[in-house]
Amino acid sequence: MIKINGVDTIRFPSEYSVLISDLDDGDTTTRTMDGLLHRDRIATKRKINLKFSVLTWNELSNLLVQIKDMFFEVTYPDPMTGVLSTRTFYVGDRTSPVAKYGQDGTLYWKDIAFNFIER
Numbered sequence: 001m002i003k004i005n006g007v008d009t010i011r012f013p014s015e016y017s018v019l020i021s022d023l024d025d026g027d028t029t030t031r032t033m034d035g036l037l038h039r040d041r042i043a044t045k046r047k048i049n050l051k052f053s054v055l056t057w058n059e060l061s062n063l064l065v066q067i068k069d070m071f072f073e074v075t076y077p078d079p080m081t082g083v084l085s086t087r088t089f090y091v092g093d094r095t096s097p098v099a100k101y102g103q104d105g106t107l108y109w110k111d112i113a114f115n116f117i118e119r
Contacts, residue, residue: 001084002050003075004066010059015051015113018079020044045118046087048076057107060096067091067114074116089116 002009021044028040071090078085091114098110
């Protein structure tokens with residue numbers, strides 16, 4: 001359901017949320033003396049928060065390679081449009097705080113979290 005540059009991600013994240021934010025022009029958006037807000041909205045942008053509970057080292061590496069470029073296309077379920085949307089994003093900080101070896105010798109990473117911020 002989530003694609004990065006047209007390629008499916010490894011799996012849908014264990015936690016997924018979309019923040020929809022309005023960006024205002026700081027110079028022309030003001031509040032008058034009577035408390036009334038005069039807004040100059042210049043854009044509406046998305047921020048996608050993702051968290052994966054457990055990934056193998058190989059899965060994590062493949063995912064991080066997919067999002068290594070400065071900007072990339074993400075196709076995702078958009079709550080506002082009601083359809084899969086494709087927009088250009090960049091990635092914020094990427095965390096993978098806990099790693100452990102499984103009984104089979106595979107290295108697993110837990111609680112991998114990052115967000116995509118619309119360009």
